[in-house]
Amino acid sequence: MIVVNGLRKRFGPKTALDGMSFTVAAGQVTGFIGPNGAGKSTTMRVILDLDAADEGTALIDGRRYRSLHRPLTHVGSLLDASALQPSRTARNHLLWLAHSQGLGAGRVDEVLQRVGLSAAARQRAGGFSLGMRQRLGIAAALLGDPRALMLDEPFNGMDPEGIIWMRGFLRALAGEGRAVLVSSHLMSELQDTADHVVVAGRGRVIADATVAELRAAVSDGRVVVRTPSADAGVALIAAGASVIAADGDTLTVVGLAAQDVTAVLAGKGVPFSEVSAHRPSLEEAYVELTRDVVEYRAGDAPEGVR
Amino acid sequence: MSAGFGRLLHAEWTKFRTVRGWLFGVAAAAAAVIGFGVLPGMSGSCHDHACRLPTGPDGTEVTDSFTFAHRSLTGDGSITARLASLTGILPPDPGDDQPQGEGPSHGPATPGQGRPGLVPWAKAGLIIRAGSAPGAGYAAVMLTGTQGVRMQHDYIHDVAGPAASADAPRWLRLTRTGDTVTGQTSADGSTWTQVATVRLPGLPATVEAGMFATSPQYTESTSEVFGLTGAGGGPTRATGSFDRIVAQGGWSAGTWQPDKIGGPDDAPRHGAVVDGDQVTITGSGDLAPAVSGAAGLGTTITQTLVGTFAGLIIVVVIATMFVTAEYGHGLMRTTMAANPRRGRILAAKTVVIGTVTFVTALASAATTVTVGRRVLEANGVYVHSVSALTQVRVIVGTAALLALASVLALALGVILRRSAAAVTTAVLGIVMPYLLAVSVLPATAGQWLLRVTPAAAFALQQSTLEYPQVINIYTPVNGYYPLPPWAGLAVLCAWTGLALGVAAALLRRRDA
Numbered sequence: 001m002i003v004v005n006g007l008r009k010r011f012g013p014k015t016a017l018d019g020m021s022f023t024v025a026a027g028q029v030t031g032f033i034g035p036n037g038a039g040k041s042t043t044m045r046v047i048l049d050l051d052a053a054d055e056g057t058a059l060i061d062g063r064r065y066r067s068l069h070r071p072l073t074h075v076g077s078l079l080d081a082s083a084l085q086p087s088r089t090a091r092n093h094l095l096w097l098a099h100s101q102g103l104g105a106g107r108v109d110e111v112l113q114r115v116g117l118s119a120a121a122r123q124r125a126g127g128f129s130l131g132m133r134q135r136l137g138i139a140a141a142l143l144g145d146p147r148a149l150m151l152d153e154p155f156n157g158m159d160p161e162g163i164i165w166m167r168g169f170l171r172a173l174a175g176e177g178r179a180v181l182v183s184s185h186l187m188s189e190l191q192d193t194a195d196h197v198v199v200a201g202r203g204r205v206i207a208d209a210t211v212a213e214l215r216a217a218v219s220d221g222r223v224v225v226r227t228p229s230a231d232a233g234v235a236l237i238a239a240g241a242s243v244i245a246a247d248g249d250t251l252t253v254v255g256l257a258a259q260d261v262t263a264v265l266a267g268k269g270v271p272f273s274e275v276s277a278h279r280p281s282l283e284e285a286y287v288e289l290t291r292d293v294v295e296y297r298a299g300d301a302p303e304g305v306r
Numbered sequence: 307m308s309a310g311f312g313r314l315l316h317a318e319w320t321k322f323r324t325v326r327g328w329l330f331g332v333a334a335a336a337a338a339v340i341g342f343g344v345l346p347g348m349s350g351s352c353h354d355h356a357c358r359l360p361t362g363p364d365g366t367e368v369t370d371s372f373t374f375a376h377r378s379l380t381g382d383g384s385i386t387a388r389l390a391s392l393t394g395i396l397p398p399d400p401g402d403d404q405p406q407g408e409g410p411s412h413g414p415a416t417p418g419q420g421r422p423g424l425v426p427w428a429k430a431g432l433i434i435r436a437g438s439a440p441g442a443g444y445a446a447v448m449l450t451g452t453q454g455v456r457m458q459h460d461y462i463h464d465v466a467g468p469a470a471s472a473d474a475p476r477w478l479r480l481t482r483t484g485d486t487v488t489g490q491t492s493a494d495g496s497t498w499t500q501v502a503t504v505r506l507p508g509l510p511a512t513v514e515a516g517m518f519a520t521s522p523q524y525t526e527s528t529s530e531v532f533g534l535t536g537a538g539g540g541p542t543r544a545t546g547s548f549d550r551i552v553a554q555g556g557w558s559a560g561t562w563q564p565d566k567i568g569g570p571d572d573a574p575r576h577g578a579v580v581d582g583d584q585v586t587i588t589g590s591g592d593l594a595p596a597v598s599g600a601a602g603l604g605t606t607i608t609q610t611l612v613g614t615f616a617g618l619i620i621v622v623v624i625a626t627m628f629v630t631a632e633y634g635h636g637l638m639r640t641t642m643a644a645n646p647r648r649g650r651i652l653a654a655k656t657v658v659i660g661t662v663t664f665v666t667a668l669a670s671a672a673t674t675v676t677v678g679r680r681v682l683e684a685n686g687v688y689v690h691s692v693s694a695l696t697q698v699r700v701i702v703g704t705a706a707l708l709a710l711a712s713v714l715a716l717a718l719g720v721i722l723r724r725s726a727a728a729v730t731t732a733v734l735g736i737v738m739p740y741l742l743a744v745s746v747l748p749a750t751a752g753q754w755l756l757r758v759t760p761a762a763a764f765a766l767q768q769s770t771l772e773y774p775q776v777i778n779i780y781t782p783v784n785g786y787y788p789l790p791p792w793a794g795l796a797v798l799c800a801w802t803g804l805a806l807g808v809a810a811a812l813l814r815r816r817d818a
Contacts, residue, residue, distance in 0.1 A: 048643045050818035066646035069310065077643055083636035085325060092324035100317035100644040102309070140640070 001026055001179055002075075002148055007046055007056035008203075016042045017053065018203035024148065024181045029174045031194030032183040035290055039203040040183040041079070044152055048077055060148060070101045076141030077150040081133035081157070086126025090117055090136050093125055094143060101144050111139040116165075130157025138169070148179040155189045167193045187286040197282075201290050214285050223258045225251045225265070226274040232265060239264040252278075314645055314654040322658050325631075328624050332662060335620040335708075336670040342613020343674035343681075348605065350687035357688050359596045359603070360440030360568070362461040363507075367690055369522075370440050370461070371568030371591025374433060375578040376516030383555015384481035385432055385515055387548045387585075388495060389449050392430050392472040396423040397524050397540030420542070424451030424472055427594075427775060430519040430546025430587065432480040434487050436510055438567060443506050446518065446593065447489030449476045451544070456775075457489040457502035462595045464775040467491055467501035482555070485509045495550070516562055517578075519546040519589035525777045543590040549583055594776045596690070599784030604688025606769045607697065608785035610678025611671060611704055614767065618711055618737050621667075625659045625712035626728045629719035639818045648813045652720060656713050656806065664709035671704040692769045703766025703791060710798045711736050714760055717805035720813055735801075736760045744783040752781070753788040760801045762787075765794025 002024040009017040017039045024030045032040050045051040047058040049065040060068065060075055068074045084093055094108040112118050115135040120128070125136060134154050141149055151170075155163055170193050174180045184190055190197070197214055199207040207214060223241075225232060226249055233243050236253050241261070245252040253261065258277040265272050322328055351357075359367040379385075397420045431448025445459035447467070455467030455476065468491060470476055477492035485508070489501040521544035551562075562585055564578030578587045598606045632638045645651050675697065682689050692700070715732040722728040739759035743752030756762050765787035772780045780786035787794060 045639070045818070048639075049646050050639050050642055052817060068646070070313075071646060072644055079639055079643075080636050083640055085321075085631060085635055085637060087327060088321075088324050092320070096317045096320035096324065097640070097644055099320050100313055100641075102313045 002047060002058070002060055002150070002181060003062075004043060004047065004058045005056055007043060007053045007058060009042060009046065009051065009053045009055075015203055017046070017056075020056070020200065020204055022198045022205050022208050024150075024179045025196070026147065026179045027174055027177050028195035029170050029180045029182060029190075029193055031187075031190035031197040032181055032200065033187055033190065033197060033286060034183075034185065034200035034206075036185055037202075038185075038200040038290075040185075040200055041152055042203075043200075044077065044079060044150055044181075044183065047150065048075070048079075070144065072097070072101045072144035072146060074144070074146055075148045075150060076144060076146040077152075078134070078137035078141045078154060079152045081130060081137040081154075084125040084128075084133065084136070087124055089122050090125050090128070090139075091121040093136065094140060097140055098143055103143060107143060111142045114142060115139040115169075131159055131162045134158055134162070134166070138166075146178070148181070149173060150181045152183050153185070154182060155184060155186070163189065187283045191282050199286060199289050207289050211282060215279065215282060221254055221257070222278040223253050223256065223261050224274070224276050224278055225253060225261060225272055227251065227265070227270060227272040229270050229272070231268070232270045232272065235264055235268045235270055236261065310647075311650055311654065314650055315657060317644070318651075318654040318658045322628065322662065328628065331620050331624040332666050335617040335624075335663075336666050338616035338620060339611070339613045339667065339670040339704075340674050340677075342616060343610040343678035345681075348609070348682060348687045349685040350604065350682075352604070352683075352686045352688040357603070359688075359690075362441050362595070363443045364460065364462070365693070366462055367596040368441055368461040369568070369592040369594050369596045370442075371589075372429075372518050372520035372593055373564075373566045373578055373587050373589035374516050374518035375562035375564050375580055375585045375587055376433075376435075376514045377553070377560065377562060378512050378558040379434070379482065379515045379553075380512045380556040380558075382481075382483050383515075383553070383557060384479060385434075385554075386477070386479040386550075386552045387432060387517060388550040389430055389476045389478060390547045390549050391475070392424065392428070392449055392451075392544065392546050393422065394424040394428050394451070394521055394542055394544040395420045396425065396542050397421075420540075424544060425521055425524050425542050425777070426450065426452040427592070427777060428472075428519075428521040428542065428544035429456075429593065430544055430589075431517070432478050432489075432515070433518045433593075434480055434482055434506075434513050434515040436506070436508075436513060438514060438565065440568060443509065444593070445480070445487035445489070445504050445506055447478050447480050447491065447501055448518075449478070449546075451521075453775075455491045455501060457504065458593065458775070459487070459504045459506060461593060462773065463504065464773075465502040465504075468499055480515070482509075482513070482515075515557075517546065517548045517551075517585055517587055518593075519544050519587040520591045520593060521589060522592040522594070522777065525779070541590055543588055545586060545588040548585045548587070551583060551585065592776070595771070595773050597773065597776050597778045598690050598770055599778050599780070599786065604690060605682065606690045606785050607675050607679055607692060607700060608767045608769045609689075610674050610682065611700070611767050613674070614671075614704055614707070614764070615737055615740055617667065617670065618708060618740075619733060621663050621708050621712045622715040622732045622736055623729050625663070625715040626719040626732050627725060628659055629655060629716055630723060630725040630728050633719075633723040634725055642818045649810050652717075652806065652810050652813055655716055659712045659716050660709045663712040664705045667708035668702065668705035671701045675701055690770055696769055699791060700767050700769050703763075703795065706795060707763045707766055707798065710763065710795075710802050711760060714798070714802040714805050717802065717809040720809035721805065740764055740782070744781075749781050756782055756794075757788050758797070760798045762789050762794040763798035765789045766791045 005021050007017045007020040046053045112121050115138050241253045241255040262275045360370050362368040428451035429448045433446040435444035436442040447457050454469040457465045477495045479490040481488045488503040490498045492498045521542045524539040524542045562580045718732045719728040739755040740761040768787050
């Protein structure tokens with residue numbers, strides 16, 4: 001379990017972390033979502049004691065990262081899939097990492113097989129596509145068979161087949177009881193993968209919930225009614241609902257649940273072709289939540305495009 | 307060593323050996339050191355034993371070439387004489403018009419064509435010597451060209467006496483008591499000053515003693531402005547006229563026997579003329595340690611290691627890249643995530659690069675010195691002999707120079723993080739001072755650089771001593787460094803230690 005509590009960090013005048021707090025529980029995939037600049041990568045670097053926070057703590061099973069012996073057996077991480085010496089082979093890249101943890105070549109071959117890179121093991125990593133590098137990075141994270149995994153944007157550069165593989169793989173890792181933290185700036189990548197979502201913006205957590213809770217939070221109980229009859233609105237208002245929009249044959253009402261709307265219309269004999277509760281997608285929920293914290297938006301003139 | 311550090315060492319070694327370019331680089335560094343040393347770059351004319359130098363009582367190669375007038379002395383005794391005059395002939399002034407137009411005279415100019423004058427270490431005085439064999443032990447008290455009265459013995463030892471001009475007559479006395487010899491001097495023959503008492507272990511009961519004169523090669527360094535210091539000069543001779551000679555003790559009967567020790571057999575106009583109470587001796591040569599270099603004879607094993615600078619450049623680049631490549635590719639974060647104790651990362655990298663370099667350089671230097679010496683000798687170059695201890699110091703010292711420089715470069719890599727900046731700084735700081743000092747810089751500037759920069763450790767390669775009583779071009783290009791070997795090593799150690807300290811502090815403090 002990874003517990004992040006009240007992290008604050010400034011880079012010069014820029015606040016990178018502003019009270020970041022969340023927990024990554026064992027046995028599930030926790031999505032770590034937020035626009036670029038939200039502090040996701042910085043948080044991960046602080047957890048790994050690569051960057052020092054000005055305030056706050058990040059603990060792995062109650063201990064600071066730097067106090068872990070053979071840390072890769074506690075936390076496996078993938079921060080940057082391109083962090084490779086290009087002239088070293090994939091296998092040798094894993095081999096030095098394995099040696100640093102007192103592991104042998106046998107373990108290297110195991111993880112290469114698990115990520116599907118056995119055939120490319122003796123190729124120079126410099127020639128790998130970004131998708132292959134992501135797999136190699138996952139292999140490196142798995143070397144120490146850690147209880148916690150932390151992956152920064154692992155879907156980057158993957159082809160659709162790779163994305164499907166990665167989703168299944170992350171689910172499998174969580175299924176083995178590991179705590180899996182996966183960052184992304186695209187909610188859609190995590191839609192069917194994450195059990196729990198931590199949404200970050202401007203260095204702090206703006207939502208921390210299960211996927212279902214997150215959807216419900218942005219859902220406002222609107223019901224859309226499609227009907228050719230002009231009596232529908234009157235009937236629903238009489239039943240206590242408010243019509244907030246009418247557009248041709250479509251009404252949007254609030255104040256009644258979808259099944260109540262159906263009952264009212266059916267009871268009054270008003271014909272309708274569709275009654276549906278408006279269910280925002282995770283993506284909409286995310287856009288809604290991060291509307292105020294996106295640093296650079298289309299139309300703005302950012303000083304540096306990321 | 308903790309298990310944790312052992313794992314880290316293993317990891318860093320795996321890192322190093324799995325980048326083929328670095329392994330090739332190490333091989334190239336070895337090839338550069340060996341290649342420069344064994345490729346025939348010098349040739350000479352010493353193809354037989356004719357130029358084998360005599361060795362003195364302590365095994366040092368010596369110049370033993372002088373003229374003297376002697377008698378045998380058995381047991382204790384003394385000789386006193388007045389050196390009435392000391393004069394000499396120098397080679398023709400290189401600035402004079404020379405019809406041949408061959409530039410500064412180097413070799414066979416006959417002193418007889420020269421101008422009057424004395425070289426600083428022209429010598430005339432009294433000598434007690436174990437025999438006439440080359441390199442025999444001796445003690446002598448003498449007046450010199452410009453260095454006053456001196457007491458010298460067994461070639462390498464020199465004690466200064468009173469300052470005295472070669473223009474005024476000078477009284478000298480040498481007294482043997484057992485195996486000690488005392489030298490005295492006087493300006494007027496009545497008030498005497500002791501110069502020194504020296505011990506000549508194993509001095510036989512019967513020795514040859516008398517008056518001598520000799521005069522070393524005239525040496526002048528040329529074109530120092532552009533650093534390409536050369537030597538001009540030629541043979542000289544000195545003439546001492548002795549009178550009021552008093553010999554006390556067990557001297558053999560008869561007159562003073564003229565004799566010439568060492569030097570070419572056809573050396574002109576040397577000789578001792580005995581005329582009653584007056585003895586005039588003209589000599590050329592020296593009684594001194596033999597030195598190598600521009601004004602000396604042959605070369606030393608240091609010459610074989612001339613390729614060290616090339617190996618050093620390669621090693622410095624590899625060592626820097628060993629760390630800056632990690633920063634450049636973002637791998638340093640992976641390394642630190644695997645080993646959160648950052649000081650240990652630096653330590654492990656230091657051990658790996660230092661050991662790889664040391665072992666490679668040790669093998670290369672040992673090969674180079676051994677093979678290079680044979681190559682030089684096969685080409686007729688006289689190579690001064692060195693003691694086994696000195697040879698070990700030169701070889702191990704070369705390995706230490708390369709290993710420490712690699713660690714310094716590694717630390718610079720940690721400090722600067724960028725390959726280009728770190729490699730440039732390391733090469734400019736470590737190799738460049740040496741290259742400048744042996745090429746374009748004036749001697750004084752070059753020697754200053756070789757005192758304060760990491761290149762000071764090149765002093766470890768010096769294989770012969772610098773003697774103040776022998777004039778020579780004592781410059782780095784001739785294998786003479788301004789600092790003693792261990793001081794040079796200490797300078798490099800200090801730089802390396804400083805850089806490691808800064809690197810460790812920055813590594814701990816900085817975000818990865």
